[in-house]
Amino acid sequence: MRRYLITIIVVLVFISTSQGQADPHFSQYYHTPLWLNPAKAGLVDGDMRVIANYRNQWSSVTVPFNTVSASYDTRIPKYFGKSCSYFGAGVFLLNDQAGDSNFRSTTGQLALSYHQSLSKRGKSTYMSLGLMIGAGQKAFDQNQLFFDNQYNGDVFDTGLSSGENFDRTSLLYLDISAGLNFSIALGDVSGVSFGLGMYHLNQPNVSFLGDEDETLYARFVFNADARIAIGNEAKLTILPTVVYMGQGRHSEFTGGVIARYKTSERFAISGGALYRTSDALIPMFKLEFNPVALAFSYDVNISDLNVASNSNGSMEVSLILTPSVFNTRQQCGAVFCPF
Numbered sequence: 001m002r003r004y005l006i007t008i009i010v011v012l013v014f015i016s017t018s019q020g021q022a023d024p025h026f027s028q029y030y031h032t033p034l035w036l037n038p039a040k041a042g043l044v045d046g047d048m049r050v051i052a053n054y055r056n057q058w059s060s061v062t063v064p065f066n067t068v069s070a071s072y073d074t075r076i077p078k079y080f081g082k083s084c085s086y087f088g089a090g091v092f093l094l095n096d097q098a099g100d101s102n103f104r105s106t107t108g109q110l111a112l113s114y115h116q117s118l119s120k121r122g123k124s125t126y127m128s129l130g131l132m133i134g135a136g137q138k139a140f141d142q143n144q145l146f147f148d149n150q151y152n153g154d155v156f157d158t159g160l161s162s163g164e165n166f167d168r169t170s171l172l173y174l175d176i177s178a179g180l181n182f183s184i185a186l187g188d189v190s191g192v193s194f195g196l197g198m199y200h201l202n203q204p205n206v207s208f209l210g211d212e213d214e215t216l217y218a219r220f221v222f223n224a225d226a227r228i229a230i231g232n233e234a235k236l237t238i239l240p241t242v243v244y245m246g247q248g249r250h251s252e253f254t255g256g257v258i259a260r261y262k263t264s265e266r267f268a269i270s271g272g273a274l275y276r277t278s279d280a281l282i283p284m285f286k287l288e289f290n291p292v293a294l295a296f297s298y299d300v301n302i303s304d305l306n307v308a309s310n311s312n313g314s315m316e317v318s319l320i321l322t323p324s325v326f327n328t329r330q331q332c333g334a335v336f337c338p339f
Helices: 002-016 328-332
Strands: 048-057 065-075 086-098 103-117 125-139 170-185 191-199 219-230 236-247 250-262 267-276 280-289 292-301 312-321
Touching: 086 125, 103 170, 236 267, 250 280, 267 292
Parallel strands: none
Antiparallel strands: 048 065, 048 312, 065 086, 086 103, 103 125, 125 170, 170 191, 191 219, 219 236, 236 250, 250 267, 267 280, 280 292, 292 312
16 A cells, blocks of 8 residues: 555656646635645535635736635545445536636536545544546637737737637636545544645646647645644644645745634634745634634735735635534544644
8 A cells, every 4th residue: 555655646746747837726725625635525524515715816916816716525424334434525616817818717626535544433534535527618808918910000909910820719628636635633633634636637738729739737736734732622723734736837835824712612713824935925814603614814925026016915715614414423523624
C-alpha cells in the first residue's frame, strides 16, 4: 500500500509541473472542499454539506472578476462491516466571469469518494480516495474587444475588421480530477487532516483557434489543516491551515490561523487571518448557528498592484449548511472535519 501511495503522489506532482493558465481561486479555500480535493466529498461532520461561495475581485482597478460556486456532498449511509468505511458523493458547480470580454469559465462535476477507516469502530481516522468527472465550458464575447486593426488614427472603429480569425468563441471539454486525503482524530475535538488533489488530469485543449493548442494544465493542490483544543471543555479551538497550489507557471501558497469559540452546543464564532505570499493579507470572520454558518473574508492587497488598487482586493462570502438526516454520526461517530 505504501508503495502505491508514493507512486500516486509522484505521478501527480510530475503532471502538475507543466506550464499553463490558472484556475479561479478562493481565499476561503477551506470552504470549497470539492475544489480543494475530490477526496473530501462526504468527509463531513454530519450527514451532508451544502455550500455556496461568492467572490468579487479587483472592482477598484478594472472590470470586476466575479466567481460563484456551489457544492453538495454527503456520506452514503451504508457502512462496511465493523470498520465504518463508507462511500461519499458530491456535486460541484462553478462560474467565473472576468474582464471586458466577459470571459466565462463554467464547470459542473460529479464526485465519488471512498473513505477507508484506519481505526476501531467509532473513531475518526480515515484514508480517502476521490474521483471527480464532469464538463467545462469557456467562452467570451468578441464584440466587447478592440484590436489594433480597428484603430483609425483617432478612435477605435468597431466597423473595421479586427483581422482576428477565431474558430469559435465558446468551447466544451471533458474534465477529470482525483485526490487523496488523510483525516486523523487526536481526541474528541483535536485532529489533523492533509491531502493532495489533482484537477484537469486529462489536460484538455481549450484553444479558441482551431489549428492551435492551448492546454488547460493540471492543477496540483496540497492542503493541511488542524484543530487544537484549548482547555478541558474545549470551548476554544485553534485552527491552523495551509494550502499550496501549482498550475503550470502559476503557484501560490496561503496559510494562517483561525480561532473558534463555542458559546453553546449550537452557536460558535470564529475569527482570524491568512496570508497569501506576495499578494494579500486576508482577515476572516465566521458565525455558526448549527447547522448553518456564514463566513466573510476580505483580501487586503499588498502586492505591487496596491498602487492602483489602494490596497483594495477581493470580498468573499460563504454560506454553509450541514444538516443531519441519516444519523450516520450516531452509528459510527463523528468524522474529523476541521472546518
